Amino acid sequence: MDNNKIYSIWLGSINNVGAKTYKKLIDYFENAENVYRSNNDDLKSIVNNSRIYKNILEAKKIDPYRYVNRLIKEKIDVLLYNDDGYPKLLKDIYDAPPILYVKGTIKKIDDLSLAIVGSRNATAYGLSVSEKISYKISKHGFTVISGMARGIDSFAHKGALKAGGRTIAVLGCGVNIAYPEENKKLMNEIIENGAVISEYPLDYLPLSGNFPARNRIISGLSLGVIVVEAGIKSGSLITAKFALEQGRDVFAVPGNITSAYSKGTNELIKQGAKLVADINDILEEYNFREDIKVRINEQLINTLNNDERKLYEMIKDSPRDIEEIIDYIKYPVAKINYLLSSLLLKGLIIRLPGNKYEKSFD
Incomplete structure (x- = not known):
């Protein structure tokens, strides 16, 4: 864990230092380590709330690693706004939290x-x-x-x-x-x-x-x-x-x-x-968006069991009639019908005239 993250965690752990105060401090001092090492006059000029100011002064007496060690011990991850793993959708809002604690x-x-x-x-x-x-x-x-x-x-x-x-x-x-x-x-x-x-x-x-x-x-x-x-x-x-x-x-x-x-x-x-x-x-609000359709289908495919996946992999390449499916899968007809029904309900395949089936999404 680099210094920036360690000191960011320290700053975020201080009582009453919410998202707005955190961002205000980072905007002025450039990073959390500079807040930790700041002189009191500079700090006081930025923090107007006396209680928050006192809380930061008290926190500066504490080793930043102490809080980090506890997070590690309790298996809690921390995501900063600029981290790759920070949720993309959340990053798009105007007041996204600078720090997320994740268990x-x-x-x-x-x-x-x-x-x-x-x-x-x-x-x-x-x-x-x-x-x-x-x-x-x-x-x-x-x-x-x-x-x-x-x-x-x-x-x-x-x-x-x-x-x-x-x-x-x-x-x-x-x-x-x-x-x-x-x-x-x-x-x-x-x-x-x-x-x-x-x-x-x-x-x-x-x-x-x-x-x-x-x-x-x-x-x-x-x-x-x-x-x-x-x-x-x-x-x-x-x-x-x-x-x-x-x-x-x-x-x-x-x-x-x-x-x-x-x-x-x-x-x-x-x-x-x-x-x-x-x-x-x-x-239906999302079916028209190609990016979402792709993700929905990818995730649906990931939920398939082995039998469903075997059948889907066969059908996705080209339309197949029921005789081809029976000959390829070699399962009892009742089981094949059950698997086809499951794929139809999930919207991954469609039924065509002539008792054929094909992939529903390209």
Whole structure:
């Protein structure tokens, strides 16, 4: 780990040094090591808040390596804004966090992602819809982004996990804190199949003021935000607002017009959010984009089991009739029909007249 990263981690770990103060200091001192070695007068001229100023002075007495060693011990990665691994979509927003703490892995394929958000106090309908939508978009190769809150968020993560897909939780506290505590097991499963991430340093408590800022990261990581169920004052509407400001798509699931739990989502639809009645309402927004079509199909292919892949590899080269398939695969007809149905449902092949099949995407 180079000095720039070590001192950047040190600066980011200081209490009350948020994204704005961090950027302001780097703009003036050029790098975090210069902040560490700065004289007090220069520092005071830049930091107007007396509490933050005192916190930085106290932090300058601490060896920067101490915090880094703890991160290494707890297997927590750190991504700086200019690092290659920093999420591409997030880098595009105007107030991207300068530092991300990551427990788990962020991969290139996570650029193809959708956020699912909604109320903590959700109905059984909302929880079921959240899980089902998450499951289906995950099966189509999307990484599911959410906030690991109880309610809609938790079921969004669970749907992706059930589908064998990837999911990322954005926390409003340090990544070493399970919040709510009841989601500790879920948090561990997310880490195994994606990541929990935060702009806040270790041990940073889940204060109420953290969550609106956290929501800009949820939308910033995503191509679009799906609001499943939300009251008129739900924090998920803040996420939808950030999505609009960031140029991301906003989807909303309609709900009972007499239910307070759906007033927010119904209002979003009135304001122009895309109504989601089934998974196709989401997918059709991306099918016209060639870059996304390529990524969706690549990820779908990666989900195939050995038998599905063997059949797909045969069909993708040229159209095949059922007799050719039976002769080549040498599986029982019932199994071949099952595999063909699976590939058809995933949208990887299409059926032609004359009982022929061909690859659906070029």
